[in-house]
Amino acid sequence: MSRIFDSHCHPQFPQYDSNREEMIKRNLEQDVFMIAVGANLETSKQAIALANKYDGIWATVGLHPDDISDDFKIEDYRALVNEGKVVAIGEVGLDYYRTLEEEKREKQKEVFSEFVNLSFDIQKPLILHCRNEKNGQSAHKDAIKILSDKKHPVLGLPLGGVAHSFTGTPEEADGYLKLGFMLAFNGIITFTEEYDELIKFLPMNKILTETDAPYLAPEPYRGQRNDPSYVIEITKKIARLKNMDYEMVAKETFNNTQKLFKIHISPEYKLKYLN
Numbered sequence: 406m407s408r409i410f411d412s413h414c415h416p417q418f419p420q421y422d423s424n425r426e427e428m429i430k431r432n433l434e435q436d437v438f439m440i441a442v443g444a445n446l447e448t449s450k451q452a453i454a455l456a457n458k459y460d461g462i463w464a465t466v467g468l469h470p471d472d473i474s475d476d477f478k479i480e481d482y483r484a485l486v487n488e489g490k491v492v493a494i495g496e497v498g499l500d501y502y503r504t505l506e507e508e509k510r511e512k513q514k515e516v517f518s519e520f521v522n523l524s525f526d527i528q529k530p531l532i533l534h535c536r537n538e539k540n541g542q543s544a545h546k547d548a549i550k551i552l553s554d555k556k557h558p559v560l561g562l563p564l565g566g567v568a569h570s571f572t573g574t575p576e577e578a579d580g581y582l583k584l585g586f587m588l589a590f591n592g593i594i595t596f597t598e599e600y601d602e603l604i605k606f607l608p609m610n611k612i613l614t615e616t617d618a619p620y621l622a623p624e625p626y627r628g629q630r631n632d633p634s635y636v637i638e639i640t641k642k643i644a645r646l647k648n649m650d651y652e653m654v655a656k657e658t659f660n661n662t663q664k665l666f667k668i669h670i671s672p673e674y675k676l677k678y679l680n
Contacts, residue, residue, distance in 0.1 A: 409640060410434035410435055410662040411633040412589055413496075413569050413615035415533065416441050416462070417451035420619035420630055432434060432633045439633050439661075440666065442496050442532060442569075442610045444469040448483055456490040463668060464547040466530055467495040467520065473662050479519040486527050492666040494524040495532020496569055499544035502536040510542075514551065521555050524564055530665055531566030533586075537573065545577035567613055570621070575603055582611060587665060589613040592623030592631065595642050604646045613631045613665070614639045614658045 416439060421428055432439065439462045442515055443449025449466040455466035468477065469563045482608065487490065497520040498514050526530050531552075534546040545568070565585040570593065571578065588611060594600050604612070616623075616639070618631035623638040642653040664672060 407652050408438065408659060409636055409637040409655050410440070410614065410659045411440045411616050412440050412567070412613040412616040412658075412662045413591070414439050414631075415444065415448070415452075415620075416618070416633070417448055417455055418619055428632065429455070429459055429462070433459065435634055437461075437633050437636065440465060440492065443467045444483075444496060445472045446590055449482065449485055450524045450575075453485060453489045453491060457487075457488075461491070463490045463492045463666065465493040465495050466472065466491055467493075467497045467532065468500055468532055469496055470500040470517070473509075473516050475513060477516060479523060480517075481505065482520070483526075486523070486529070488600055490532070491529070492574065492668060493530045493532050493566070494520050494527075495566070496534040497521075497531065498534040499537045499548050500534060500536035501542050501544040507540070514547065517548065518551055521551065521564070523652075524566070526566075526671075533566060533572070535568060535573070543573075543577065545573040545580070548586065549577070549580040549598070552586075553606045560625070561645070562572060567575070568622050569615065570617055572600070575581065578607070582654035587611050587613050587661060589615045590643065591615045591639055592621040592635065596627055601646055604643060609654070609657045610661060612643065612658055613661055614643065664680045 413432045441452035441455050442465045446454045452464035466482050535548045537543050567589050569588040569589045570591050571588040598605050616631050616635050616636050618633050622629050622631035623635050640655050644651045
């Protein structure tokens with residue numbers, strides 16, 4: 406099979422403590438490349454350490470909106486962005502599904518804005534975590550508003566990125582596309598048909614594949630610890646929905662990931678286990 410990119414996973418998380426090295430090497434042997442995504446200061450540091458140790462892994466620096474604490478300082482994250490293979494700011498954003506208090510949502514917006522500013526400063530894309538309140542307020546709309554208000558000081562364009570684990574509406578998807586963002590899909594699309602029509606009509610150059618491992622394992626692995634190699638199942642589902650060959654979808658989403666994160670991997674390149 407074609408080499409493939411898991412554009413959003415967490416191999417540094419404790420769910421892999423028992424066999425992390427075996428898991429990573431097995432995936433590299435299968436030509437599965439990974440973006441190890443930070444969700445707070447410590448897991449960002451751990452992601453960088455893995456990226457620096459293993460060929461085929463890149464890191465991001467970010468703070469999940471549910472993990473915001475009173476001692477948050479953007480400078481702690483700024484200090485990490487030039488360490489090793491950091492390719493993006495994220496995951497950052499707004500989570501209204503778990504956070505219902507208006508005061509905490511306002512704090513999420515403030516912190517998100519600081520990360521957006523950081524991404525401008527260092528010219529790296531954003532990885533967004535946005536989740537709407539169930540039958541209520543839209544985190545996506547608020548994130549799009551914040552992003553729309555941020556303009557590149559020279560080009561006048563919003564900085565690009567990806568809406569990770571996208572579960573918003575078609576209108577919200579269009580809002581991200583107009584900002585130059587891509588949309589990423591994971592195992593959720595293998596056990597619901599809710600996003601089938603959206604995926605069918607999305608341009609291929611706007612789609613990324615991801616697992617969010619260790620969470621959200623796709624069918625037929627649902628309920629198990631997720632694995633970066635399971636990104637194959639997401640690719641298969643997208644290929645079926647778009648009536649495309651699997652190899653073509655794998656190639657296009659691989660190239661989309663390289664383009665967004667400014668990673669260049671030659672067609673002849675072969676993964677090595679360790680740097």
